[in-house]
Amino acid sequence: MNKRIILGVSGSIAAYKSPDIVRRLQDLGAEVRVILTGGGREFVSERSLQTVSKNKVHDNLWDSEAELSMGHIELAKWADVVIIAPASANTIAKLCHGKADDLLSTVILATSASVMVAPSMNQQMYASLAMKDNLELLQKRGVRIIDPGFGEQACGDVGEGRLAEPSEIARQASELFQNNALGGKRVLITIGGTVEAIDPVRFLSNHSSGKMGMALAYASIQAGAETTLVIGSISVDVEKRAKTIFVTSANEMHEAVMANIHDQDLFISCAAVADYRPTKVSPNKIKKDSDKQTIELVANKDILSDVCQLKDKPICIGFAAETENYINNANQKLKNKQCDAIILNDVSNSAIGFKSDDNEVYFIARDGTDKINKNSKQIVAEKIIKKITKEFF
Ligand code: C5P
Numbered sequence: 039m040n041k042r043i044i045l046g047v048s049g050s051i052a053a054y055k056s057p058d059i060v061r062r063l064q065d066l067g068a069e070v071r072v073i074l075t076g077g078g079r080e081f082v083s084e085r086s087l088q089t090v091s092k093n094k095v096h097d098n099l100w101d102s103e104a105e106l107s108m109g110h111i112e113l114a115k116w117a118d119v120v121i122i123a124p125a126s127a128n129t130i131a132k133l134c135h136g137k138a139d140d141l142l143s144t145v146i147l148a149t150s151a152s153v154m155v156a157p158s159m160n161q162q163m164y165a166s167l168a169m170k171d172n173l174e175l176l177q178k179r180g181v182r183i184i185d186p187g188f189g190e191q192a193c194g195d196v197g198e199g200r201l202a203e204p205s206e207i208a209r210q211a212s213e214l215f216q217n218n219a220l221g222g223k224r225v226l227i228t229i230g231g232t233v234e235a236i237d238p239v240r241f242l243s244n245h246s247s248g249k250m251g252m253a254l255a256y257a258s259i260q261a262g263a264e265t266t267l268v269i270g271s272i273s274v275d276v277e278k279r280a281k282t283i284f285v286t287s288a289n290e291m292h293e294a295v296m297a298n299i300h301d302q303d304l305f306i307s308c309a310a311v312a313d314y315r316p317t318k319v320s321p322n323k324i325k326k327d328s329d330k331q332t333i334e335l336v337a338n339k340d341i342l343s344d345v346c347q348l349k350d351k352p353i354c355i356g357f358a359a360e361t362e363n364y365i366n367n368a369n370q371k372l373k374n375k376q377c378d379a380i381i382l383n384d385v386s387n388s389a390i391g392f393k394s395d396d397n398e399v400y401f402i403a404r405d406g407t408d409k410i411n412k413n414s415k416q417i418v419a420e421k422i423i424k425k426i427t428k429e430f431f
């Protein structure tokens with residue numbers, strides 16, 4: 039399935055979040071075109087949506103110039119998915135009645151694409167019997183409803199009716215794009231940084247955000263694999279569809295991996311594991327009573343190497359974050375750790391690597407090296423999973 043999404047933005051205060059929804063959908067690798075209703079225009083500017091979507095915003099059923107380039111029927115045929123977010127009470131009612139009095143409602147009638155609707159309105163309106171019946175009717179017709187959240191509303195009321203978060207809308211949309219390339223396979227991924235205690239207050243750690251690992255987790259689940267995550271310190275949302283095990287130190291990560299590795303088909307060691315930990319953890323906070331302080335360190339076990347030594351080892355993929363001489367260092371790592379491939383990234387470049395939303399990597403296997411060009415970590419993750427599937431399964 040291609041990923042061509044029409045985002046319909048209708049009249050709700052939450053329309054101000056629609057540029058963020060566009061971005062989240064693009065992060066999935068989707069091309070997004072926006073249809074803005076008259077009501078939506080009251081809350082978000084066409085220019086913002088045009089800029090983020092990198093496409094002209096469609097808004098008028100009667101604009102003959104627009105109809106010449108991409109009219110309502112072409113738009114309806116172009117889309118794989120139509121998402122209305124925010125969907126106002128009026129837009130939802132129009133869909134129920136099959137009205138075709140503006141571009142968005144006409145496209146919905148004319149499309150064979152999957153339709154998703156994310157209601158957003160005052161809690162009393164959302165609780166009304168008319169709205170309940172309308173949503174039930176849409177669901178019966180195969181429309182997916184992205185439930186609104188509970189909380190404080192722009193009008194000051196508290197209740198159910200807040201637009202679902204953009205990340206949640208994108209997550210539900212992505213479920214429509216699942217494939218089965220790793221169907222029936224089990225995948226274990228380590229994610230994030232480890233934290234090595236010095237005393238009850240201080241620790242040694244690193245800059246890993248977990249973005250790349252979580253993007254891989256997402257791509258693995260999208261490919262149909264049963265996915266287990268061993269997660270250290272991260273600053274990203276956790277993929278809810280995975281089995282998760284949370285750890286702090288490298289030792290704990292080692293233990294969690296070893297306890298879960300035996301029935302896995304693929305191990306992706308994406309975590310930034312501390313190579314060393316303090317030999318002793320002080321039971322009390324270390325006092326500032328001298329000009330110099332020495333912390334003795336001892337090597338941690340290498341999780342990836344240990345998995346590669348197992349008799350019935352899964353396919354093992356390591357990561358190499360390098361700042362110099364990268365290809366040589368990564369090739370050396372491939373040999374020393376005896377893994378099946380190393381994914382190399384240059385962390386000296388702040389536009390890619392740690393904390394960045396983008397990455398550019400080299401996929402280094404025994405029979406050659408492939409570059410995966412700079413893109414969002416999500417797209418890079420999808421390409422990595424595709425490459426692994428093609429090479430090893
Ligand atoms: O040797 P280096 O730390 O650069 O290797 C990086 C790769 O090894 C990553 O895949 C990382 O997850 C893994 N690693 C590990 N256990 C360690 C250190 C690194 O699994 N103690």
